[in-house]
Amino acid sequence: MLRDEAAPIVILTGAGISKESGLHTFRDPDGIWARYDISEVATPDAFINNPDLVHHFYNDRRAALIDPDIQPNTAHRALARLEREWPGDVLLVTQNIDDLHGRAGSKNLIHMHGELLKIRCNHCDLLTHWSDPLGRETPCPACGKSGGLRPHVVWFGEMPLEMERIYAALADCGLFISIGTSGNVYPAAGFVQTARDEAGTETIELNLEPSNGATLFDHSQYGPATELVPAFVN
Numbered sequence: 434m435l436r437d438e439a440a441p442i443v444i445l446t447g448a449g450i451s452k453e454s455g456l457h458t459f460r461d462p463d464g465i466w467a468r469y470d471i472s473e474v475a476t477p478d479a480f481i482n483n484p485d486l487v488h489h490f491y492n493d494r495r496a497a498l499i500d501p502d503i504q505p506n507t508a509h510r511a512l513a514r515l516e517r518e519w520p521g522d523v524l525l526v527t528q529n530i531d532d533l534h535g536r537a538g539s540k541n542l543i544h545m546h547g548e549l550l551k552i553r554c555n556h557c558d559l560l561t562h563w564s565d566p567l568g569r570e571t572p573c574p575a576c577g578k579s580g581g582l583r584p585h586v587v588w589f590g591e592m593p594l595e596m597e598r599i600y601a602a603l604a605d606c607g608l609f610i611s612i613g614t615s616g617n618v619y620p621a622a623g624f625v626q627t628a629r630d631e632a633g634t635e636t637i638e639l640n641l642e643p644s645n646g647a648t649l650f651d652h653s654q655y656g657p658a659t660e661l662v663p664a665f666v667n
């Protein structure tokens with residue numbers, strides 16, 4: 434599949450890569466947005482208007498994620514191996530807020546939508562690992578004030594993280610691989626076009642079904658990530 438055996442690679446993943454680990458996606462029939470309204474749980478206004486509901490939403494997902502049965506799958510591990518073995522740079526950009534890529538061993542990793550197991554404080558500069566339930570009254574472990582803690586998660590209408598680093602990598606990569614994402618959410622859904630706009634970038638989609646941006650990819654394979662990704666990396 435690869436024309437240049439040392440080209441820098443940028444990989445974008447979405448919720449589909451974690452589905453076979455037991456985590457829900459967002460837009461599949463059994464997905465998260467089938468049970469919750471984005472505007473009530475995943476926007477800054479939602480947090481202002483109903484912080485208890487937003488904390489409940491993320492407390493539920495945080496508790497599900499730390500369940501010992503939730504483990505990285507062979508797709509996560511194959512991407513970590515690709516980073517170790519590929520002669521060129523491999524940057525993994527995930528939209529997911531789970532910690533499965535990191536636990537699988539990926540190091541050059543950007544969580545562009547934040548991380549479910551981190552929190553920050555609106556009263557001070559705290560940013561720390563957190564796996565317990567969070568509430569409006571939880572005192573900040575740094576400044577001691579209540580009412581300021583929030584999940585370290587990028588809500589709709591908020592700027593995704595490390596965008597400069599991502600666009601610099603897209604401008605320089607020889608291969609862009611999109612895995613397990615429906616291509617609904619921007620700016621992530623626009624990365625394939627950005628990669629195409631840089632001469633010579635080969636684009637590949639590995640997904641259960643064609644995404645919204647399917648026609649923008651040079652190559653595509655459809656099926657479960659745990660079948661496609663290890664085979665691709667080998």
Ligand code: BV8
Pocket residue numbers: 446447448449450452453458459460461464475528529530546586587588589590591592593612613614615616617618619620639640641642643644656657658659
């Ligand atoms: C921003 C964290 C600007 C929260 C999330 C341009 C056009 C239109 C709209 C916009 C635009 N620019 C901005 C917007 C608005 C908005 C947006 O895109 N809205 C959409 C809904 C139209 N974007 C934003 O607000 C972004 N911010 O652009 O800010 C800005 C500028 C200046 C200053 C300030 C701001 C921020 C977006 C981030 C929102 N946060 N997550 C949380 O998780 O609770 S987004 C959320 O969607 C998750 O991160 C999720 O990962 C992401 C994308 O979903 P997917 O991962 O693709 O999941 P999905 O279920 O959709 O698809 C799963 C896929 O897997 C499917 O294709 C399925 O077939 C496949 N699959 C299933 N099983 C398997 C599988 N594949 C392989 N194997 C399997 N087994």
